[in-house]
Amino acid sequence: MQKIILLVTSLTISTWSAWAQSPTPPSQRANTRFEQLGPMLPTPNTFRTASGAPGKDYFQNRADYDIKVALDDAHQKITASETITYHNNSTDILPYVWIQLDQNLFRPDVISKTSQTGGINAERGASLQQLNATKSLAEKDYGYKITSVRDQAGKPIKYTINETMMRIDLPQPVSPGKSATFSIDWNFNIVDVRNVGARSGYEFFPKDGNYIYEMAQWFPRLCAYNDVTGWQNKQFLGRGEFTLIFGNYKVAITAPNDHIVGATGELQNATQVLTPTQQKRWNEAKNKGDKAGENPVLIVTQAEAEAAEKGKPTGTKTWIYKADNVRDFAFASSRKFIWDALQPNVEGKRVWAMSLYPKEANPLWGQYSTRLVAHTLRSYSRRTIAYPYPVAYSVHGPVGGMEYPMMSFNGARPEADGTYSVGTKNFLISVVIHEVGHNFFPMIVNSDERQWSWMDEGLNTFLEGLACLEWDADFPAHGIDPQYIVDYMRLDSTQQVPIMSSSDNIPGNTFGPNAYTKPGTALNILRETVMGRELFDYAFKEYARRWAFKSPEPADFFRTMEDASGVDLDWFWKGWFYTVQPVDQALVKVDWFQASSQNPDITKADARAEAQRKMNTISKQRDALSKDETVVAQDSTMRDFYNRYDPYAVTDNDKKKYQDYLASLTAEERLLAEAGTNFYTLSLQSKGGIPMPVIIRMEFEDGTDSVARFPAEIWRFNDVAVKKVIATPKKVKQWTLDPFYEIADINTEDNSFPPVAKPTRFQLFKQQGRSSAPNPMQQQRQQAPARQGTGKN
Structure with a gap:
């Protein structure tokens, strides 16, 4: 017997790497996968450090807004004026400022451009929704009508509109550390969300003749100016969302006097716009929401909302909202709104969790929405920073899901009879958590959405998945489950783009997987398989702490995660974020050796x-x-x-x-010698391109099992094939690679040794129509009278 020194503890599995590595053929480029990102990341500087933290010279400009807006419910129109004070905190002299005019997306000339770049053309064809939207937009004059741009003294200022952007040439350049004040007057026709597929607008209810308005992107807003891009004035093409700066807002919203208006910020004149009964209920809702089963307090009941639907306004009311240190402002208005509220304790601070919704949203919304808001604030605050704002709304209307500071627009409507499918319920849970969660990313950690969709959608999808599982352990959190991203990662490379792609350059049919689920899943894999929960959670929380109320770039995230954890992750960012390669490991064979005891x-x-x-x-x-x-x-x-x-x-x-x-x-x-140790040499292959940890499950002859884990670095010297030796006193009867579906392996057929044959099942059925049952609640309700007739329960 050859003498081999090896420590083996009783009935435990030992792994031995001395025999593990095959020599690296010259044609393989394994080291490039594990070299540092290096020149792929921007050079650290005094604005953004090598650790991923803001540097000593980091700056961000801000804009404060004083806005007066009137909602014309008869003509679905906005008329408004604003005074903006722009603060230049950079070291640069700025002779002009850039303003975002998002409503111009619906102008005919802009529609023509965006249709050709991303939507309708003869080669691609068009959906009925696209054709209907084009027809609807052509029937009415949409987009901003800028009626005045003036300086602080009231004198006109020269401006130039370039599609969805407007440059204002300041009378005097704004110097570093100085500010400029100017005003803009405008109006526009509000779009029908369901016809156009917009992020904001109105929905008309023919049965009662009323509207719900969800208003966002409704005012001219300052573009961001920073150390990375200068002015971020890329055109708004509809997909790449919003790059904005922080400021203080005071907004007076005039609406019909029978409307309920919710908005970003705190209501300043509650005694003027709320009835005594509503004020009393408001006070009853204070400090509620900490106990299980504690239901929201109805400030406006369904019966009161239904009565308002049948009435007629006799004038207007002006609701005044104030919000400090926010990057945007949105509001919702309707006489159809039911309004409920709680004020739970979130990290030691009372925060209003509220919902606005019509009767058409019940019973789902009354049961779930506000409780979900409170749950989301708690969950995200634990993992990032304590929620800093005083309120968070969930509003039901035509927008399926969209986010703004303290204000989210969410879909999920039950059937007319009040029943709903499990899919509708789960969508409500996930969309409320997701959109309310956006208060943290990007409303607080203020990433550049126009450029990097994944920095808000991907990070938020990851946190949404964790919050959904904290809501219900059985919730199908497929957005972060590795096995549900494999269909996307199986696609041909020509049908994918890397996560690190500009928002507007991601094909429409892959935007969801690319910006949401692939980065969300990648973060979950980092947490569960690569780093471990403790290291990941600390580093992720540090990223949120460092960049709260600041504007990070991708390199800031990558560097902070490594800096705060002490884990080299450059290989992971390269594989998952910079390429379209998949994960595909294979267990080719297992050779069994046993040391002779000479007994x-x-x-x-x-x-x-x-x-x-x-x-x-x-x-x-x-x-x-x-x-x-x-x-x-x-x-x-x-x-x-x-x-x-x-x-x-x-x-x-x-x-x-x-x-x-x-x-x-x-x-x-x-x-x-006396133990009779079994040595198994595992021949492994990485066929997909992304190196990942190797997880092996061993099922022993005695019915027990165990799992061995190897870090991704085992592929460091050979990124195609490696051998690993596992020593165990027990005989292994079955080996399984990635037994818990942790690494998003796109092909699990070659993950077992000996290979496990799986039957392909075919369905036997009679040649007759088959019905589906998407709404068991409705079916049970329809069958109830028949059951009652038989006397059975």
Whole structure:
């Protein structure tokens, strides 16, 4: 027996890497996968450091707004004016400022451009929704009508509109540390969300003749100016969302006097716009929401909302909202709104959790929405920073899901009879958590959405998945579950783009997986498989702390995650974020070795068994029937010493040699020799391109099992094929690679050894129509009278 020193503890699995690595063929470029990102990231500087933290010269400009807006419910129109004070905190002199005019997306000339770049053209074809939207937009004059741009003294200022952007040429350049004040007057026709597919607008309810307005991107807003891009004035093409700066807002919203208006910020004139009953209920809702089963307080009941639907306004009311240190402002208005509220404790601070919704949203919304708002604030605050704002709204209307500071627009509407499918319920849970969660990313951690969708959508999808599972352990959080991203990662590379792609350059049919679920899943894999929960959670929280109320770039995130955890993750960012390669590991074969103990009781018994196995041929089995007829069997004189000799019997000499051998071994060598350790050499391949940790499950002959884990760095010297040796005192009957579906392996058919055959099942059915049951609640309700008639429960 070759002497091998190996520590083996009793009944535990030991892994041994000495035999593990195959030599690296010259054609392989394994090291490039594990080299640092280096020139792929911007050079650290005094604005953004190598650790991923803001530097000593980091700056961000801000804009404060004083806005007066009137909602015309008769003509679905906005008329408004604003005074903006722009603060230049950079070291640059700015002769002009850029303003975002998002409503201009619906202007005919802009529509033509965006249709050709991303939507309708002869080559791609068009959906009915796209055609209907184009027709709807052509029937009315949409987009901003800028009626005035003036300086602080009231004098006109020169401006130039370039599609969805407007440049204002300041009378005097704004110097570093100084500010400029100017005003803008405008109006526009509000779009029908359901016809156009917009992020904000109105929905008309023909049955009662009323509207719900969800107003966002409704006022001219300052573009961001920073150390990375200068002015971020990329055109708004509809997909790349919003890059904005922080400021203080005071907004007076004039609406019909029977409307309920919710908005970003705190209501300043509650005694003027709320009835005494509503004020009383408001006070009743304070400090509620900490106990399980504590329902929201209805400030406006469904009966009161239904009564308002049938009435007529007799004038207007002005609701005044104030919000400090926010990057945007949105509001919602309707006479159809039911309004409920709680004020739970979030990290030691009372925060209003509120919902606005019409009767068409019940019973789902009354049961779930506000409770979900409170849950989201708690969950996200634990993982990032304590929610800093005083309120968070969830509003039901035509927008399926969209986010703004303290204000989210969410879909999910039950059937007209009040029933709903599990899919509708789960969508409500996930969309409220997702959109309310956006208060943290990007409303607080203020990333550049126009450029990097994944920095808000991907990070938020990850946190949404965790919050959904904290809501219900059985919730299908597929957005972060590795096995649900494999269909996307199986696509041909020509049908994908890297996560690190500009928002407007991601094809529409892959935008969801690319910006939401792939980065969300990647972060979940980092947390569960690569880093571990403790290291990941600390680093992620540090990223949120460092960049709260600031504007990070991708490098700031990558660097902070490594800096705060002490884990080199450049290989991971490269594979998951910079390429479109998949994960595809294979367990090619397993070779079994066993060290010879040289114990004659064992070695000779094994030799006997092997000899008997070889002698057990079909001829020997048949000849055994006539063995008594042989010469030796019938004539005893033909037998000698060797007919009686047993070569497999253990002799005294055998035992003495074995004891002498044991005496020559060290204690560790003797343990190995006596244990009968099994050595298995696993031949592994990485077919997909992204190196990932290797997780192997071993099922032993005694019915127990165990899991061995190897870090991704085992591919460092050979990114195509490696061998790993596992030593165990037990015999393994089945090996399974990635047994818990942790790494998003796109092909699990080659993950077992010996291979496990899986049947392909086909369905037997009669040649007749088959019905589906998407709404069991509705079916049960429809069947209830029949069951009652039989007297059965």
